[in-house]
Amino acid sequence: MSNNSSLWSDAVGRLLKNKAAMVGAIILILLIGCAILAPVIAPYSYSFQNLDLGASPPSSEHLLGTDILGRDLLSRILYGARISLLVGFVATGVALVIGVSWGIVAGYFGGRVDQIMMRIVDVLYGLPFIIFIILLMVIFGRNLWLLFGAIGAVEWLTMARIVRGQVMSLKNQEFVLAAQAMGISNLSMFRRHLLPNILGPIAVYATLTIPQVMLLESFLSFLGLGIQPPMSSWGTLIKDGVESMEEYSWLLIYPGITFTITLFALNFFGDGLRDALDPKTSDN
Amino acid sequence: MITIILKRILLAIPVLIAVATLTFFLIKQAPGGPFDAEKAVSPQVLKNLNAAYNLDASEWEQYTDYMTGIAQGDFGPSFRYPGRSVTEMILTGLPVTFELAIYAILIALIIGVFSGVLAALKRNTILDFIPMAIAMIGICVPTFLMGPLLVLIFGINLELLPVSGWNQIPGDKLLPSLTLGFAYAAYIARLSRGGMLEVLNQDFIRTARAKGLSETAIVTKHAMQGGLLPVVSFLGPAIAGLLAGSFVVETIFQIPGLGRFYVEAAFNRDYTMILGTTIFFSAMIVFFNLMSDIAALWLNPRSRDES
Numbered sequence: 241m242s243n244n245s246s247l248w249s250d251a252v253g254r255l256l257k258n259k260a261a262m263v264g265a266i267i268l269i270l271l272i273g274c275a276i277l278a279p280v281i282a283p284y285s286y287s288f289q290n291l292d293l294g295a296s297p298p299s300s301e302h303l304l305g306t307d308i309l310g311r312d313l314l315s316r317i318l319y320g321a322r323i324s325l326l327v328g329f330v331a332t333g334v335a336l337v338i339g340v341s342w343g344i345v346a347g348y349f350g351g352r353v354d355q356i357m358m359r360i361v362d363v364l365y366g367l368p369f370i371i372f373i374i375l376l377m378v379i380f381g382r383n384l385w386l387l388f389g390a391i392g393a394v395e396w397l398t399m400a401r402i403v404r405g406q407v408m409s410l411k412n413q414e415f416v417l418a419a420q421a422m423g424i425s426n427l428s429m430f431r432r433h434l435l436p437n438i439l440g441p442i443a444v445y446a447t448l449t450i451p452q453v454m455l456l457e458s459f460l461s462f463l464g465l466g467i468q469p470p471m472s473s474w475g476t477l478i479k480d481g482v483e484s485m486e487e488y489s490w491l492l493i494y495p496g497i498t499f500t501i502t503l504f505a506l507n508f509f510g511d512g513l514r515d516a517l518d519p520k521t522s523d524n
Numbered sequence: 525m526i527t528i529i530l531k532r533i534l535l536a537i538p539v540l541i542a543v544a545t546l547t548f549f550l551i552k553q554a555p556g557g558p559f560d561a562e563k564a565v566s567p568q569v570l571k572n573l574n575a576a577y578n579l580d581a582s583e584w585e586q587y588t589d590y591m592t593g594i595a596q597g598d599f600g601p602s603f604r605y606p607g608r609s610v611t612e613m614i615l616t617g618l619p620v621t622f623e624l625a626i627y628a629i630l631i632a633l634i635i636g637v638f639s640g641v642l643a644a645l646k647r648n649t650i651l652d653f654i655p656m657a658i659a660m661i662g663i664c665v666p667t668f669l670m671g672p673l674l675v676l677i678f679g680i681n682l683e684l685l686p687v688s689g690w691n692q693i694p695g696d697k698l699l700p701s702l703t704l705g706f707a708y709a710a711y712i713a714r715l716s717r718g719g720m721l722e723v724l725n726q727d728f729i730r731t732a733r734a735k736g737l738s739e740t741a742i743v744t745k746h747a748m749q750g751g752l753l754p755v756v757s758f759l760g761p762a763i764a765g766l767l768a769g770s771f772v773v774e775t776i777f778q779i780p781g782l783g784r785f786y787v788e789a790a791f792n793r794d795y796t797m798i799l800g801t802t803i804f805f806s807a808m809i810v811f812f813n814l815m816s817d818i819a820a821l822w823l824n825p826r827s828r829d830e831s
Contacts, residue, residue, distance in 0.1 A: 366539070370764075371786075374790055463772070475668075482672040503664040
């Protein structure tokens with residue numbers, strides 16, 4: 241255990257020294273704080289309309305301007321952060337649960353079980369999932385929880401591969417053999433011996449999955465198949481911005497900047513985490 | 525190697541059948557029939573419509589009919605546009621999407637490989653940092669943001685390029701192709717940089733240097749073959765991504781391609797069109813993945829010798 245904790249403290253040390261990753265982390269903490277506190281700090285409600293005002297450029301009253309219905313853009317971006325980040329974390333969580341369980345089982349049992357399970361992953365890899373998500377949204381309606389599940393169900397494949405590889409390399413080590421000899425059940429083997437030893441790669445990949453999930457959600461929202469009004473995610477804000485960008489360019493630019501900065505922050509933090517936990521790969 | 529390829533092809537067929545079956549029965553779960561929108565259709569007319577589209581047969585019968593149709597290249601009639609068949613619509617949209625995808629992938633390959641190889645050769649210099657920073661932007665700015673921004677800058681503010689249409693005004697193909705290709709250029713730049721860095725440290729490169737080969741010959745003849753392997757394996761999944769990207773790009777630039785048809789069909793609940801395009805897209809993606817696997821196998825001497 242002492243060896244393990246020093247690995248983690250080493251990693252934290254390396255992470256703290258990585259400037260890009262720290263900037264990313266600070267931006268993320270700020271964003272998450274803003275998202276949680278949106279009802280407190282947002283100057284207006286996300287659905288409050290001021291039709292007389294209409295679309296107005298940024299001013300002291302509306303820092304980022306208002307949209308065509310006179311809704312305050314800053315407030316809508318803040319509330320949008322809640323949806324976008326929520327989708328990012330929940331869908332990644334779904335992907336994590338499926339991918340980790342699949343990978344542990346395949347890697348630990350090996351043999352025929354492994355062959356069949358990984359062949360399924362290979363086949364699923366080759367399919368156009370984005371089309372299936374669109375299909376599901378069309379058939380079952382545009383439901384937020386369905387969206388979480390559908391995106392999560394798509395993103396678990398790489399996680400399963402990573403976890404399987406890690407478990408395969410662990411399962412012949414002495415501590416696993418010792419645990420087996422003690423007659424430990426499979427479930428506690430997974431939970432108490434394997435999982436703690438592969439937390440690093442899981443954390444790294446999860447961080448890098450969040451931006452992809454957020455991209456997918458905003459992609460769907462952009463096509464009009466994701467979050468429905470009056471709720472807004474950053475994807476729907478960008479969609480609205482595109483529709484009126486010729487006259488009211490701020491409606492596209494501010495949500496676009498927010499979204500891009502968030503993706504940057506997540507990617508930098510994820511890369512930093514990877515370098516910190518696995519210094520070997522830092523060259524790529 | 526031939527056995528591996530044959531195995532892959534044989535595996536692709538049941539996968540496609542499974543996709544077609546799954547999609548077919550999923551679509552059958554969709555609430556509401558295709559003729560719900562037509563108001564006040566008399567029962568007799570509805571009955572005739574259902575008979576005309578074979579909707580009164582049992583589900584199993586409809587399924588077998590549909591599958592035999594697909595095997596002969598017939599995806600059935602469109603529910604939304606009477607008189608037009610899904611096959612016909614796919615065939616009109618396909619060349620447009622195909623052309624767009626080819627331009628995009630060419631742009632991505634040329635920019636991506638060039639800047640990636642250059643970055644690897646001039647590691648840790650300005651020629652490494654700047655392309656890689658731009659690549660990071662390319663990865664973080666989604667297509668649906670990049671497209672409108674390019675339109676805003678080059679189309680509306682600078683009035684340099686047309687902002688919509690396809691093959692109508694000279695230059696109208698440039699912005700959509702760039703939009704679609706840029707993100708992939710970024711990925712390819714990163715992949716080729718990583719791949720080249722790995723190869724350039726290997727012994728056979730040192731041998732080539734020791735033989736006194738010119739740097740150009742070392743890079744183009746020896747290093748790039750191995751160094752670009754990750755790019756080749758990425759091309760298959762990239763095609764899948766390009767198709768999804770075409771949904772957005774064709775919507776933004778109002779291009780009459782398959783992607784836009786698909787999004788429209790999804791909105792109009794044109795179920796036969798959704799079904800047909802889904803199966804068609806899947807077939808294309810499975811095909812391109814197969815191609816990229818074969819190319820990667822062929823380029824990698826280790827797997828070539830194995831069988």
